[in-house]
Amino acid sequence: MKNVTLYLLGWCFCVIALLSSCSASKETKVEDELGDFRNWISQTTSNISDRTEEDWKKAKSDFATRTQELDVKQENFSDELKQDYQNLKQQFNDADKQYEESRRAARLTEWEQKLLGSYADKSTITRENVRQVYITFMENVRSQRSNWTDQDWEMAKMVMQTLNDRKDEVDEDLPTDDEVKIKALQMEFKTLETGGDLGGNN
Incomplete structure (x- = not known):
C-alpha cells in the first residue's frame, strides 16, 4: 500500500x-x-x-x-x-x-500654393487685398475643378476655411462692396462643391 x-x-x-x-x-x-x-x-x-x-x-x-x-x-x-x-x-x-x-x-500647403498662388503665405493677406485673394482663389477653382476627386474637393474646402479664418483676422472696417463680393464668391464655391455651377464674375 x-x-x-x-x-x-x-x-x-x-x-x-x-x-x-x-x-x-x-x-x-x-x-x-x-x-x-x-x-x-x-x-x-x-x-x-x-x-x-x-x-x-x-x-x-x-x-x-x-x-x-x-x-x-x-x-x-x-x-x-x-x-x-x-x-x-x-x-x-x-x-x-x-x-x-x-x-x-x-497636402494643405501644396493646395494653398495651387489655389492661392502668391497669397499662400497668409501674412501677405490684408484688409486691402483680401477681396483679390478670394477672386484669385475662385479663378483657380474654376480652372482646375473639372477633374477633381472628392478628396481634392476636401482639400479645396480646407484652403477656403484657412482663407476664411484669415479674413476674420483682417476684415475690420472692410468696405461693404468687398464684403458682398466675398460672400458671393463663398456662395459660388459652395455651389460648385455640391455639384452645381452658378458661374462666376471677377
Missing part, C-alpha cells in the same frame, strides 16, 4: 511538473511573440515623417495582420502582458494619427 501511495504521489508530481513546464513554455512563447511585436512597433514608428504613403500603407496592413493573430492569443496573456500589448497597439495608432496629420499638413 505504501508503495502504491508513493507511486501515485510520484505520478502526480510528474504530471504537475509537466503541466508547469508546458505553462512556462507557453508563457515564454507568448513573451517572445510580444517581444517581436514590440521590436516591430519600435522600428516601424521611428522616423515616420520619412515614410512614403505606399510604405505606410504597407505598415498599416502588416499591423492589422499582426494584431489579428495576437488578439486571438490574448487569452494566454497575463494581465501585465495584456496591458503591455494594448500600450503597443496604442503607440502604433498614435503614430498613424501623427503620420496622417503630417501628410494632411503637407
Whole structure:
C-alpha cells in the first residue's frame, strides 16, 4: 500500500511538473511573440515623417495582420502582458494619427500654393487685398475643378476655411462692396462643391 501511495504521489508530481513546464513554455512563447511585436512597433514608428504613403500603407496592413493573430492569443496573456500589448497597439495608432496629420499638413500647403498662388503665405493677406485673394482663389477653382476627386474637393474646402479664418483676422472696417463680393464668391464655391455651377464674375 505504501508503495502504491508513493507511486501515485510520484505520478502526480510528474504530471504537475509537466503541466508547469508546458505553462512556462507557453508563457515564454507568448513573451517572445510580444517581444517581436514590440521590436516591430519600435522600428516601424521611428522616423515616420520619412515614410512614403505606399510604405505606410504597407505598415498599416502588416499591423492589422499582426494584431489579428495576437488578439486571438490574448487569452494566454497575463494581465501585465495584456496591458503591455494594448500600450503597443496604442503607440502604433498614435503614430498613424501623427503620420496622417503630417501628410494632411503637407497636402494643405501644396493646395494653398495651387489655389492661392502668391497669397499662400497668409501674412501677405490684408484688409486691402483680401477681396483679390478670394477672386484669385475662385479663378483657380474654376480652372482646375473639372477633374477633381472628392478628396481634392476636401482639400479645396480646407484652403477656403484657412482663407476664411484669415479674413476674420483682417476684415475690420472692410468696405461693404468687398464684403458682398466675398460672400458671393463663398456662395459660388459652395455651389460648385455640391455639384452645381452658378458661374462666376471677377
